Amino acid sequence: MCRFDKRDCHLALPYYKMSGLSLTEVISRNRGLSNSLCGYGKGFLFFLKHSLYEETLELLTEETANEVLDIFGVAEPSQFPHVIASPSMARASPDCGLAHLERLESIGAPSVPLTLSKAALALRMADLQLYRQHMDRHTEMLQVYGFIEEAKLLLHGRGDTVVPTLLARHLRDNQDGLLVAAMVALHENDKVKLDEADLFFQELCGDVSGPQGGPQLLVDFWEALLMASSQEAVIQELLFRLTTVYIDRVTRRDGRGFKPLKSADDLINWCSHYGVL
Template identity: 55%
Template sequence: MAGISATRTLKVLQRLEDTAGVSVPLTITMATMMLRLGDQQQYTALMERHAEMLLVYGFIEEPRLLLYVGAGSKNDQVRPTALARQLANSQPGLLVAAMVALHENSKVQLEQADHTFKELDRENSLQVDFWEAMLMASSQDAVIQELLFRLASVYIDRLTNTNNDVASKHKSLKSAEDLINSCSHCGSLYPWLTVLNPAQTSSFQHQEALLKLQSLLCGPSLSVGTILPLMELLSEETLWGFSLHLLCATRRGQYDSSMEKLLDRCPQAIIAYANHHLQDKHMALWWQKLLPELCDRTRAAADSSVLLSALNETLVVIAMETSPAEFLELMPDDGTASYFLPHLLACSQRHLLT
């Protein structure tokens, strides 16, 4: 539509609407003409005629309202229209929803959508919004795995690039909470993470990137092995960095070493960790690994209040899961057995009742 008269086209479109009735693609086309004429008020009025979802259906019916094949482009490389550029500035949520719908209806390929967003936004923030929306909508496993890797890479980059002031100019369309609540590939954060997560980091964007990456690692879909080389960029010196490495180790089934590291860095979180992960086939680690670790560390610690509390809660669990004979075998012979006797009594009483 670049070489036609916007004024003449509008007259034709208005006559068509008068005779054929209102349609969403027709309304969007008229809005595009108003945009070319610089009539922002009429453009807005036309776009507000229909709900956002109806506009999305309109773009599915006529993708050329958003995209066109660039002159001399290779491999059918698409480019954004003037309307797409307008939406990127004024209604980014509508643009992202429309591009997701076009992809899911086989109207545009993922690479073409990526190229479009790169043209629209040099900071790539809209592109990340698109990936997050695609992750929520796509049912294609290959696409999902690609998106998971891309998003994890972005979040890691945002966490390591501490001097990135650009990110603050754009607020993501989906918050970490939105993704956790609405995306099946983003899991609820494990309870022990609340102990490790800082109440406030250097910026809101940093906090969001941390929570989003943690939710991917707590989810069922991300293959941890694919991002391990990227994880090397993250230091374990901070508690939040340590939490990410601990998540990866836990996802790989390294419970023994994870508990040792957690007891070294943040023993306050050990019971929450054990309650969440040491279940079913891993239940025996309560007495095979955690109990001996706590006993040894409690003896050696100058201030053992946190460790004693964790030891007490560990013994409560063991008393529920073992027989009195098994519990007796776990009791130490170093003169501290009296500390275990109340729990042995509870174990015996439970055994008698059952």
């Protein structure tokens, strides 16, 4: 008889946490259960998903990460897009991950996060042709919705530690408009805070400085968010930041190297706030 009813599986989480075992050790202790009568325990699967989705600091080895893929292949293949996006799975074989995603797609309707996950793995494999093939399957608007469903495709970490993914870096160089739109959508859907988005773009752009020492892509994000946001506190903060940027530009009268996504006329026509600015 299975140890847990599905509705009670969350009760295992505190016991796993209090055990003091690492994620790798817990996986090792549950190794081989796929061939048992009940398969992997629901409590173990709940703990595993919680650890991967809550961004545990533990980076799994390639062997263990591939084993995690096999576990979900048996137990919950529908979770693959979210599992593969976890920072703990960074060392998983992209070929192995892609094979699992292909099998998942073959037995059900393809989802946008699944396709984006395949594109991200193609980048890791340095297969740009395969990457473009997957990215061309959906419009940019649908891709934005896909990033809302799985934000870890673009960034890992929270708070003061935000790290752009390889996919985010590729979009920076090739589809910066899509990247900005996705980050605006993540902010508006409470998936990322304003300060986290700031750190994301600062880390993403590195030494590429713009007005007031910030990258132009960050300014593009502020401008796009001002057009989209309905939160008064956010609007006032963005107005202050952008006013500072624009004053700096006028004072220095040096726009060399800055290539904004929207012109001043575009911004004024799109949003009433810019008429005041």
